Structures are given as C-alpha cells and as structure tokens.
Amino acid sequence: xxxxxxxxxxxxxxxxxxxxxxxxxxxxxxxxxxxxxxxxxxxxxxxxxxxxxxxxxxxxxxxxxxxxxxxxxxxxxxxxxxxxxxxxxxxxxxxxxxxxxxxxxxxxxxxxxxxxxxxxxxxxxxxxxxxxxxxxxxxxxxxxxxxxxxxxxxxxxxxxxxxxxxxxxxxxxxxxxxxxxxxxxxxxxxxxxxxxxxxxxxxxxxxxxxxxxxxxxxxxxxxxxxxxxxxxxxxxxxxxxxxxxxxxxxxxxxxxxxxxxxxxxxxxxxxxxxxxxxxxxxxxxxxxxxxxxxxxxxxxxxxxxxxxxxxxxxxxxxxxxxxxxxxxxxxxxxxxxxxxxxxxxxxxxxxxxxxxxxxxxxxxxxxxxxxxxxxxxxxxxxxxxxxxxxxxxxxxxxxxxxxxxxxxxxxxxxxxxxxxxxxxxxxxxxxxxxxxxxxxxxxxxxxxxxxxxxxxxxxxxxxxxxxxxxxxxxxxxxxxxxxxxxxxxxxxxxxxxxxxxxxxxxxxxxxxxxxxxxxxxxxxxxxxxxxxxxxxxxxxxxxxxxxxxxxxxxxxxxxxxxxx
Ligand SMILES: Cc1cc2nc3c(=O)[nH]c(=O)nc-3n(C[C@H](O)[C@H](O)[C@H](O)COP(=O)(O)OP(=O)(O)OC[C@H]3O[C@@H](n4cnc5c(N)ncnc54)[C@H](O)[C@@H]3O)c2cc1C
Numbered sequence: 141x142x143x144x145x146x147x148x149x150x151x152x153x154x155x156x157x158x159x160x161x162x163x164x165x166x167x168x169x170x171x172x173x174x175x176x177x178x179x180x181x182x183x184x185x186x187x188x189x190x191x192x193x194x195x196x197x198x199x200x201x202x203x204x205x206x207x208x209x210x211x212x213x214x215x216x217x218x219x220x221x222x223x224x225x226x227x228x229x230x231x232x233x234x235x236x237x238x239x240x241x242x243x244x245x246x247x248x249x250x251x252x253x254x255x256x257x258x259x260x261x262x263x264x265x266x267x268x269x270x271x272x273x274x275x276x277x278x279x280x281x282x283x284x285x286x287x288x289x290x291x292x293x294x295x296x297x298x299x300x301x302x303x304x305x306x307x308x309x310x311x312x313x314x315x316x317x318x319x320x321x322x323x324x325x326x327x328x329x330x331x332x333x334x335x336x337x338x339x340x341x342x343x344x345x346x347x348x349x350x351x352x353x354x355x356x357x358x359x360x361x362x363x364x365x366x367x368x369x370x371x372x373x374x375x376x377x378x379x380x381x382x383x384x385x386x387x388x389x390x391x392x393x394x395x396x397x398x399x400x401x402x403x404x405x406x407x408x409x410x411x412x413x414x415x416x417x418x419x420x421x422x423x424x425x426x427x428x429x430x431x432x433x434x435x436x437x438x439x440x441x442x443x444x445x446x447x448x449x450x451x452x453x454x455x456x457x458x459x460x461x462x463x464x465x466x467x468x469x470x471x472x473x474x475x476x477x478x479x480x481x482x483x484x485x486x487x488x489x490x491x492x493x494x495x496x497x498x499x500x501x502x503x504x505x506x507x508x509x510x511x512x513x514x515x516x517x518x519x520x521x522x523x524x525x526x527x528x529x530x531x532x533x534x535x536x537x538x539x540x541x542x543x544x545x546x547x548x549x550x551x552x553x554x555x556x557x558x559x560x561x562x563x564x565x566x567x568x569x570x571x572x573x574x575x576x577x578x579x580x581x582x583x584x585x586x587x588x589x590x591x592x593x594x595x596x597x598x599x600x601x602x603x604x605x606x607x608x609x610x611x612x613x614x615x616x617x618x619x620x621x622x623x624x625x626x627x628x629x630x631x632x633x634x635x636x637x638x639x640x641x642x643x644x645x646x647x648x649x650x651x652x653x654x655x656x657x658x659x660x661x662x663x664x665x666x667x668x669x670x671x672x673x674x675x676x677x678x679x680x681x682x683x684x685x686x687x688x689x690x691x692x693x694x695x696x697x698x699x700x701x702x703x704x
Contacts, residue, residue, distance in 0.1 A: 141560065142323075142324045142325070143325040143326075143553070144293075144325075144327070145327045145549065146170045146172045146293070146312075146327065146328040147164070147169035147170045147171065147328060147330065148164050148169055148170075148329075148331070148540055149172045149174065149312055149313055149328040149330070149331050149332070150171060150172065150331075150332045150334060151331065152173075152174075152332075152334035152508070153175030153177075153178075153180075153182055154175075154179070154184040154279070154334060154508060154529065155182075155184040155275070155279055155508065156184075156336075156507040156509070156510070156511075156528075156530075156533040156536075157173060157179075157332065157508070157533070158279075158282040158283060158286050158533070159507075159529065159530050159533025159537065160332050160496075160536050160540065161286055161292055161537070162282065163533075163534055163540075164541055164544070165286070165289040165292045167541040169291070169541065171289075171292045173293070173294050174298050174300055175294070175297070175298070176298065176318065176350060176354075177296075177297065177350055178296050179283050179296065181350075183336050183337065184526070185276045185279045186346075186348060187274055187526050188272040188385065189259065189272060189388050189392065189522060189523055190259070190269030190270075190523045191267065191274060191526040192208070192259065192268075192524050193235065193236040193527060194207075194233055194266060195233040195236050195268075196233055198254055199256070199264070199266060200256075200265060200266075202264060203263070203264035205226070205233075208266060209226045209228070211261055211262055211263055212225040212516070213517070214261070214697075214700070214702055215261040215418050215517075215519055215520070216487075216514075216515075216657060217518040217667065217702055218517065218656075218669070218673065218697070218699040219368065219371075219514065219517030219518040219657065219673070220516065220692070221494070221513065221514050221515070221692060221693040222692075222693055222696060222697060223494055224513045224514060224515045224693070226695065227531065228515045228528060231534075232531065235530045235534070236254065236268055244278055244281040245277055246268055247271060254268050255268070257389065257392045257393065258416060259416070259521065259523045260388055260391070260392075260417060260418050260419060260521060261522070262416075266523075267522070271456065271458060272387050272456070272457055273458075273459060274526065275526060295315060295317075295324075298317055299316045300313050300358065301314045301315060301358075301559050302314055302358055302362070302559040303331060303359075303361075303362045303501075303504070304553075304554075304556055305362060306550040308502055309502045309550060310330065311327060311328075312327040312328045313325075313326055313331060314556055314559045316560075316563060318625055318630065320624070321625075321629070323560045325553065327549060328549065329547050330503050330505065331503060332496075332540065333507075333510050333511070334506070334507050334508045335353075335354050335355025335356075336351055336355070336508060336509045336510060337351045337485060337510075338352060338353030338356060339486075340634070341583060341641060342483035342587050343583040343584055344480070344483060345378075345383060345482050346378050346383055346384065346483070346484045347483070352637055353486075353637050353641040354633075354634060355490065356489070356510065356640070357636060357638070357640040357641055359490045360640050360644065360680040362501060363500060363681075364490060364498055365678055366488050366489060366641075366644055366648075366677075366678050367488060367490070367491035367512035367514060367676065368488040368489075368512055368514060368517075369486075369488035369641070369676065370488065370648040370649035370651075370652050370676060371488050371517075371518050372483060372590070372658055373419055373487060373519065373520055374419065374420070374481040374482065374483055374591070374592050375423070375482055375483075375484030375485075376388075376397070377390065377443055377477075377479040378480055378482030378484075379463055379464060379468055379478070379479060380468065380479060380480050382467045382468070383480075384463050384467055385463075385482075386443060386460045386463065386464070388416075388419075388522040388523075389456070389460070390457055390477075393445075393448060394448050395415070395444060395445045396444045396447075397441055397444075398444050398476060399429050399434035400434050400441075400442075403434075405425065405429050406422065408425075409421060409425040410422075410425070412703075412704055413704040418519055418704065419519065419522065420657050420658040423481040424592060424660060426441055426480070427592050429441060438478075439480060440480045441478075441480065442476030442477070442478065443477040443478075445457065445473070445476075446472075446476070450473040453473050454473075457472075464477045481592060483587075485516075487512070487514070487517065487657075487658065488645070488648075489509065489510055489511045490504075490506035491512060491675075491677055492505065492506045492536075493513075494513060495535060495536065495539040496511070496539050496540070497539060503547070505543075506536075507529065507532045507533045507535075508533060509525060512675075513528070513532055515528055515532075516528070518657020563629070563633060566616055566618050567618060567621055567623075571617060572617040573613065573615050573616050574618075574619070575631050575632040576631075578609050578612060578616065578635055579631075581609055585606060586602070586642055586645075589601055589602035589605075590602050590642070590646050590649055593662055594649055594660060594661050595661060596661075599646060599649050599650035602649075603643070603646050603647055603650060606639065606642050606643045606646055609639055610639050610640075610683075613635065613636060613639055616636070617632075618631075643685060647685040647687070648678050648685070651676065651687055652672060652676065653668070653671075654668035654672040667699075669699050673692050673699065675689060675690040675691075675692060676688075677689060
C-alpha cells in the first residue's frame with residue numbers, strides 16, 4: 141500500500157479545513173488536505189445568505205461584540221459555552237478583514253463599506269454577504285489562497301476510511317483513491333476532522349449528497365465521543381418538493397411566510413421578530429400550522445416575496461428566484477414560493493474545547509460543522525456557521541502548530557490493513573443487505589421519529605429500529621464489483637457512518653427529557669435548567685451508546701426565558 145508522511149492531515153476541503161490548512165502551512169509544516177470531492181464543491185459552497193460579523197466602524201452604531209455573543213447564547217437556548225461565543229464574536233471582524241484582503245467580493249454599501257443584512261435572532265444587522273452566493277465566493281477565496289502554498293498537498297476525490305492509531309495517539313488515516321480504489325496510508329501526528337455535516341440521514345434535507353457524517357462515524361469508531369448529538373437544526377424554508385434551500389436571506393430581505401388563509405402566521409408565534417425568529421421557532425410554528433390544517437395540499441406553506449419587486453429580487457435573491465423557477469416552476473416575482481422545513485445543520489459534533497482539541501485521542505482536532513465547540517448550543521443562528529468554520533478553523537490551526545512543535549511522528553503502521561479489508565468486504569460479499577434499502581429505512585426513521593417534534597414513544601421506536609438496521613448492516617454488500625470509481629462502495633461506506641451517527645443521536649434525544657432549542661419534546665415541553673443545563677457527551681462502544689456529561693461554561697449570561 142502506498143504510504144506518504146506529513147506533519148498534519150486535514151480531513152475535509154471545506155472552509156474549516158482550508159482555513160486550518162492555511163494556518164498550519166503558514167508555520168512551515170507539511171500538510172495533506174483530503175477531500176472526497178474537489179474542494180470547491182464542498183458543502184460550504186452551497187451557503188447562500190452570509191457570514192455574521194461585528195466589524196468595528198462598519199456595524200450598527202448601537203452594536204458591539206457583547207451584544208453579538210448575547211444573541212448567540214440566547215439563540216442557542218443557554219446551552220452555548222459562553223467563552224466560545226465570546227471568542228466567535230470578538231474575532232469575527234478580523235475574519236472579515238482577512239477575507240476582504242484575500243479578495244472575497246463582498247457586497248458593498250454606497251460609501252464602499254461592506255454591506256450588512258439582518259438574520260434571524262440578531263438584535264442588530266450583522267450578516268455580510270456576496271449576493272446569495274456567499275459560501276461559494278468564500279470557498280474560492282480560501283482555496284485560491286491555499287494553492288499558493290507548496291507545502292500543502294491536495295488529495296482530491298480520495299475517500300477517508302478510518303483513523304490510524306498508535307495506542308492513544310493519532311498516526312494518520314487511511315483513504316482510498318476513488319478513481320482506482322487504491323488505498324493510501326497518510327501518516328501524521330496531527331489530524332484535523334473538518335468533514336462537515338450529516339443531512340443525508342434525514343429524508344428531507346437542504347444538504348448536499350456528500351453530507352453523510354463520515355467524520356462523526358470515523359471519530360465514534362475510534363472511541364471519540366460526539367457532544368450534544370440530539371440537537372439538529374431544521375431550516376424553515378426548504379423548497380417544496382425538492383428541499384433545496386431557499387436562504388434565510390429571502391426573509392431577511394423582507395419575505396413573509398403565509399398559510400393557506402393568506403395569514404402572516406408568525407405574528408402569532410413571535411410577535412416581535414415575526415418571520416425572523418430563530419429557525420427552531422419558525423420551523424415548529426410552520427409544522428403546527430400544517431398539522432392544524434392551514435397548509436397547502438401536499439404539505440407546504442407560502443413564502444411571499446412579490447411585494448419586494450422584480451428588480452430587487454433579481455439583484456439580491458437571484459439564487460432563490462432561480463431555484464423556485466427551475467425546481468418548483470414558480471415565478472417568485474409573481475407567486476409565493478412553496479416551502480416546508482427540512483433538516484439543515486447539526487449542532488452536535490466531535491467533542492472539542494475552545495482551542496479545537498479533543499481530549500480522548502492525542503493529536504485529534506476538529507473544526508467547522510464536524511466539531512462541537514460549542515458556540516451554537518441547542519440552536520444555531522443563521523450566518524454563524526460560516527463564521528465558526530473560519531474563526532475556529534484559524535484557532536484550531538494555531539493549536540495544531542503548537543502541538544506539532546512539541547511532538548514527533550510515531551513509527552508504527554499497525555491497523556492499516558484491517559481498515560482496508562473492512563472497506564473491501566462490501567465488494568467481496570455476494571449477498572446480504574443492500575445499502576440502499578438500509579439507508580431509505582434509516583432516513584425515514586430519523587425524519588419521522590427524531591425530527592422536529594419528539595417524544596418518548598417515537599424515540600424509543602427509533603432506537604429499536606436503528607439498532608436493527610445496524611445489525612443488518614453487518615451483511616451490507618454492493619452489486620457493482622468493479623474497482624473503477626465504484627460509487628456503490630462509497631455509498632455503502634457512507635451508510636455505515638450514517639447508521640453509527642443515527643444511533644447516537646436517537647439515544648441522546650431519548651435521554652434528554654426536556655425541551656431546549658431545536659430539541660422539542662412533546663412529553664417534556666419546557667426547559668429544565670436544574671437537571672439539563674449540561675452537554676451530552678456520547679460514546680459508541682460496540683452496540684452500546686454511553687452518555688456522560690460536561691457542564692455548560694457560563695461567563696456572563698444567566699439563563700432567562702427565551703422569547704422573541
Ligand atoms: C444549502 C446550505 C446553505 C447554507 N447557508 C449558510 C449561510 O448562508 N451562512 C452560514 O453561516 N451557514 C450556512 N450553511 C451552513 C454552512 O454552510 C456549513 O455548516 C459549513 O459551510 C460547513 O463547512 P465545513 O468546512 O465544516 O464543511 P464542508 O464545507 O461541508 O466540507 C466538508 C469536507 O469534508 C470532505 N469529506 C467529508 N467526508 C469525507 C470522507 N469520508 N473522505 C474525504 N473527504 C470527506 C468533503 O469532501 C468536504 O471537502 C448552509 C448550509 C447549507 C447546506
């Protein structure tokens with residue numbers, strides 16, 4: 141098997157991975173960036189609405205980083221580690237400055253300063269944007285910067301299988317070149333997991349097909365826990381019926397949600413913030429409207445932009461307009477866009493501290509959506525994820541540099557062959573369960589039972605069904621036996637990761653007997669700070685999910701009722 145040696149390997153070529161890689165390479169270390177798609181096709185490219193930031197001299201005169209942190213803490217329903225939120229806000233202006241100097245083409249105000257718009261849950265407008273294609277612009281900016289380093293090697297279209305460990309130390313990872321199916325051992329003493337989210341485990345999601353929770357599965361198999369895996373964000377405006385995202389920018393620019401009676405129903409649920417209440421509240425309100433018979437036939441509501449005028453829509457919301465036209469045959473300048481909630485973001489993630497370090501495996505770091513720092517707590521505010529990928533991508537890069545200065549690569553190559561044999565077993569097996577059957581069942585269970593509204597009965601059933609799917613997946617096989625870009629094998633490997641994530645998420649959701657942020661329990665409808673103001677830390681030990689707890693870090697803001 142081919143073997144290459146690096147100081148650090150970065151799993152993921154999205155914004156978080158590239159930001160960290162830039163920082164580690166800048167300190168002179170040799171870095172490999174591995175991505176199953178060409179880096180600029182990572183899901184970061186799909187981000188539309190923008191990136192939140194407090195920029196000195198270029199913000200609302202009443203705003204400051206402390207207000208921004210407060211909004212994050214309240215938005216996250218007090219499960220946020222407040223020191224992490226403070227760092228996110230404090231460094232946000234610097235990140236925008238870096239992006240600006242690296243060439244990101246931000247929309248501007250007439251006086252040349254960077255433009256800003258309101259996003260859900262913000263006291264003052266802070267979201268910076270490049271029309272409604274912000275992620276695409278930022279990802280290209282970072283990728284271009286990274287290609288300037290000759291000490292970064294890109295492994296594009298390589299699928300990462302598992303972490304190689306030496307005792308309790310990271311010893312790199314094993315990946316497979318997708319074109320040839322040849323394995324490669326990328327040896328390193330530091331490993332950053334920046335593998336993005338897991339939307340594909342839900343029947344309805346705004347995420348790309350590549351968001352299959354690989355990094356979480358890989359971490360769990362190495363004995364590394366997920367923090368707060370019960371917290372999943374459902375975005376209010378997935379386009380009906382494809383679930384393609386209609387960005388929150390549409391409501392930020394004045395779009396209004398309406399039911400089948402033409403009522404602006406959010407006035408009832410969030411009398412101050414209306415359509416721009418945080419996403420958990422809007423998604424729940426929409427579901428209630430539809431449950432009570434005020435949705436349109438088929439199961440959707442209307443997003444009305446018509447009053448904004450054609451010119452404004454085409455200038456500021458081109459992507460929303462195009463998506464509605466192409467995928468729902470609706471002209472958003474004349475008719476309402478049909479929308480319904482869809483899975484959007486995973487607040488949980490690999491348990492790391494504020495410096496990006498995981499304390500279960502030496503040399504393991506995580507950043508971006510793959511990580512839980514935790515800055516989003518029980519519910520992420522819109523436009524804070526792009527910010528997190530960059531602030532914590534940078535911060536984690538710095539920590540990795542310190543680590544690399546103090547440690548040397550280990551010698552062994554143990555465990556590498558088993559990882560490869562496991563992957564090839566799907567090709568070798570002639571009969572069994574097809575990944576497609578298992579995945580469809582899993583996506584249904586997660587949507588129906590671990591979705592927007594949860595209760596003990598649904599969650600107990602979910603745990604039972606996912607356990608059964610997990611047992612059956614031992615015999616997973618693929619029909620395509622070729623060794624040339626065998627996408628079926630990669631889909632099977634992704635399914636393995638999705639099943640492992642799901643069992644941890646469902647068990648943690650059953651365990652948390654309260655309602656907080658996006659975790660809404662019909663049977664425990666209130667927040668219970670006495671018993672539950674703590675993080676779930678969930679390990680997967682063989683067939684058992686083991687949950688421990690960590691305290692929430694509170695610096696300034698005591699929990700208050702969360703009203704908008
Ligand atoms: C449609 C949409 C719109 C959004 N809009 C916004 C917005 O406006 N503002 C905002 O703040 N947030 C937004 N978000 C959220 C935000 O875009 C993401 O959370 C963020 O970009 C994630 O970045 P990341 O670097 O962590 O991961 P990603 O950009 O998802 O990158 C993950 C990387 O990991 C690689 N990878 C994964 N598994 C493997 C494997 N097994 N082997 C090899 N490589 C692997 C992938 O190839 C990819 O390069 C949006 C999300 C979606 C889905």
